[in-house]
Structure formats: C-alpha cells, structure tokens
Amino acid sequence: MVVFRERRQLNLKRLSLPEPTDCRPRFPLPLPPTTTTTNIMSATVTIDRLADLEKVQVLGHGNGGTVYKVCNKRTSAVYALKVIKSDCDNIVRRQIFREMEILRRTDSPYVVKCxxxxxxxxGDIAIALEYMDAGTLDTVLNINGTFSEMLISNIARQVLNGLNYLHSHKIVHRDIKPSNLLVNQKMEVKIADFGVSKIMCRTLDPCDSYVGTCAYMSPERFDPDTYGANYNGYAGDIWSLGLTLLELFMGHFPFSPPGQKVDWATLMCAICFGDTPSLPENASPEFTDFINCCLQKDSIKRWTVLQLLSHPFVSGDPKS
Structure with a gap:
C-alpha cells in the first residue's frame, strides 16, 4: 500500500532574520589592555612594532573598521592593516576576536597570512595581513569583466585547496564569496575574512545560524528541517563556492538578473524553492557538471572538497 504524505508547509515567519539583540553574546567579551600596545601573535610574527608600519592609502571601509595599505619603514615590506575601532558594537567585536583566533591557527598558501x-x-585592534595587490575577485570582476573557464578552473583549484586545509583543521568559513577571496597580479587566490567562521568541535556541529552573507547561504542554512537532516557542516562552503564561480562566469549574482538586487524574502524563496541556476549554453560539460556537484540542494548529495579536487574541471584542462 502506498502512503502519501501531505507536503509540509513552510512557516515563513520562522525563516525571518533574527533580531540584532538575539545575536549578542551571552558572555562578556575580553577587553584589550589599557596601558600598553601589545603584540598578541605567536612566535611566528614578522612585525615587532605597530609603530614600524606607515600608512600608504586606504583600501576599504566596513564592519566597524578600515583597511589600509601600509609599509614597514624598516624592511619596506607591504601589508594590509585592518584597524577595528574600540567603539564598535559587540557583534563586530565578537567577530574580530573570532577572526583573530582563527588567524593564529592557520598557515596555508591558500589562506591569507597574518x-x-x-x-x-x-582599545583599537590592528591586524597586519598579507597584502594582495589585485584586491578581491569581486574587484577584478568589476574591472575586467567575466572570467574564462580556464581562469575559473585555476581559481576553483586554489579555493578548494584552501577549504581542504580549513576543513581538515575543523574550520568552517561560512562566508565564501568573491569579495572574501583575495587575489594578486599572479592570480594567486587566498581565502580571507574569518569574522563569521566557526571552529567545529564535532563533524556534525550545527552551522545553520544566520551568519555570513545571505545571498551565498545554502538552502539548509535557511531551512534546516527540509535540507539539513544529517548534513555535514562543511557543505555550506561548497554551495557558496559554486555560486561564487558561477558569478565569475556570468558576470552577476546567479539568483538575480544583471544589475538588479533582490530583497531578502525573494532571495530566500529563490534559493529554497526555485530552480538551481543554470549555466549559459557556451559552458563546457565539465564546468556544468562541476557547478551541479556544488549546487545540490540536498547537502548530503553535495560533493566534498576532496571529491571536487578530483573532478575533471579542476584536475583536467577546461577550455579557455
């Protein structure tokens, strides 16, 4: 006998974004020292004094602080200096402490160095980071236009190696997108911005909270009951990578028409209930299959980092 189950109705109210007060930490945040400037990195630090760094230009603003291009007056080495003001709100301060913790743990050619x-x-916090002279992939896309499959294959390989390193150290990034992937003139790509990342204690720790950029969130982050049963917490990074690579190829965010921004509710419905974005007809079969492996709505069916590293699009020779 066949039993038909009534389709579950999604409670849209449950999918609303949390109130800012819900995101506040339930524990007091550590306060910086108030007497001296302190270097709190490990023994691998290459900058001894903040006073050695001279500001060259502003690279960007956002998230409670400013990023500067700086030069070491003693060695002439160039860095990016992220400065977070002491009067930023608790949410931003919690994110910067999380990023500091992760940056201390990481050492990979595919992850930006601290x-x-x-x-x-x-009370201001300053983080000296590796300087990437071409900015972000988002910047390159806006200046140069869409990427070829050959370039995207190279980018995918590097980001996957970075994610493989992070995931092997139980770190989930949770905000992979073009503006968080730094690039230099040699087209070396490095993962950056760990403000909403998570260090996993167990493989199946929940990662379905509303952190990161909504546009690149996987379906199970919006609706874990439907798409997240027994899912691996690292799968969300793969979904975000798929959308990122698709955006580099198409020239715009895949879930919205070119030049158009959609509201959160429309975006959520498109990700959860709409069809997976399809590639243009000029995309190769290898690239199309690779994207399909990343953008499986069922997180269990989504390919892992190691599986994707062996995919022909990354390991083969895609068309230019």
Missing part, C-alpha cells in the same frame, strides 16, 4: 595582531591602549 603577520601580527596588536591591541592599542585606546
């Missing part, structure tokens, strides 16, 4: 973390007497 050369020093300093806390000023004023």
């Amino acid at each position: 050369h020093g973390i300093f806390e000023k007497p004023s």
Whole structure:
C-alpha cells in the first residue's frame, strides 16, 4: 500500500532574520589592555612594532573598521592593516576576536597570512595581513569583466585547496564569496575574512545560524528541517563556492538578473524553492557538471572538497 504524505508547509515567519539583540553574546567579551600596545601573535610574527608600519592609502571601509595599505619603514615590506575601532558594537567585536583566533591557527598558501595582531591602549585592534595587490575577485570582476573557464578552473583549484586545509583543521568559513577571496597580479587566490567562521568541535556541529552573507547561504542554512537532516557542516562552503564561480562566469549574482538586487524574502524563496541556476549554453560539460556537484540542494548529495579536487574541471584542462 502506498502512503502519501501531505507536503509540509513552510512557516515563513520562522525563516525571518533574527533580531540584532538575539545575536549578542551571552558572555562578556575580553577587553584589550589599557596601558600598553601589545603584540598578541605567536612566535611566528614578522612585525615587532605597530609603530614600524606607515600608512600608504586606504583600501576599504566596513564592519566597524578600515583597511589600509601600509609599509614597514624598516624592511619596506607591504601589508594590509585592518584597524577595528574600540567603539564598535559587540557583534563586530565578537567577530574580530573570532577572526583573530582563527588567524593564529592557520598557515596555508591558500589562506591569507597574518603577520601580527596588536591591541592599542585606546582599545583599537590592528591586524597586519598579507597584502594582495589585485584586491578581491569581486574587484577584478568589476574591472575586467567575466572570467574564462580556464581562469575559473585555476581559481576553483586554489579555493578548494584552501577549504581542504580549513576543513581538515575543523574550520568552517561560512562566508565564501568573491569579495572574501583575495587575489594578486599572479592570480594567486587566498581565502580571507574569518569574522563569521566557526571552529567545529564535532563533524556534525550545527552551522545553520544566520551568519555570513545571505545571498551565498545554502538552502539548509535557511531551512534546516527540509535540507539539513544529517548534513555535514562543511557543505555550506561548497554551495557558496559554486555560486561564487558561477558569478565569475556570468558576470552577476546567479539568483538575480544583471544589475538588479533582490530583497531578502525573494532571495530566500529563490534559493529554497526555485530552480538551481543554470549555466549559459557556451559552458563546457565539465564546468556544468562541476557547478551541479556544488549546487545540490540536498547537502548530503553535495560533493566534498576532496571529491571536487578530483573532478575533471579542476584536475583536467577546461577550455579557455
């Protein structure tokens, strides 16, 4: 006998974004020292004093702080210096402490390097990072236009190697997108911005909270009951990577028409209930299959980092 189950109705109210007060930490945040400027990195720090760094130009603003291009007056080495003001709100401060913790743990050619973390007497926090002279993939896309499959294959390989390193150290990034992938003139790509990342204690720790950029969230992050049963917490990074690579190829965010921004509710419905974005007809079969392996709505069916590293699109020779 065949039993038909009534389709579950999604409670849209349950999918609303949490109130800012719900995101506040339930524990007091550590306060920086108030007497001296302190370098709190490990023994691998290459910058001894914040005073050695001279500001060259502003690279960007956001998330409670400013990023500067700086030069070491003694060695002439160039870095990116992220400065977070002491009067930023608790959410931003919690994110910067999380990023500091992860940066201390990572050492990979595919992850942006940290050369020093300093806390000023004023309470400001300064993080000296590896300088990538071409900016982000988002910047390159806006300046140069769409990427060829050959370039995307190279980018995919590097990001997958970075994710393989992070995942093997039980770190989930949770905000993979073009603006969080740094690039230099040699087209070396490095994962950056760990403000919403998570260090997993167990493989199946939940990662379905509303952190990161909504546009690149996987379906199970919006609706874990439907798409997240027994899912691996690292699968969300793969979905975000698939959308990122598709955006580089198409020239715009895959779930919205070119030049158009959609509201959160429309975006959520498109990700959870709409069809998976399809590639243009000029895409190769290898690239099309690779994207399909990343954008499986059922997180269990989504390919892992190691599986994707062996995919022909990454390991073969895609068309230029």
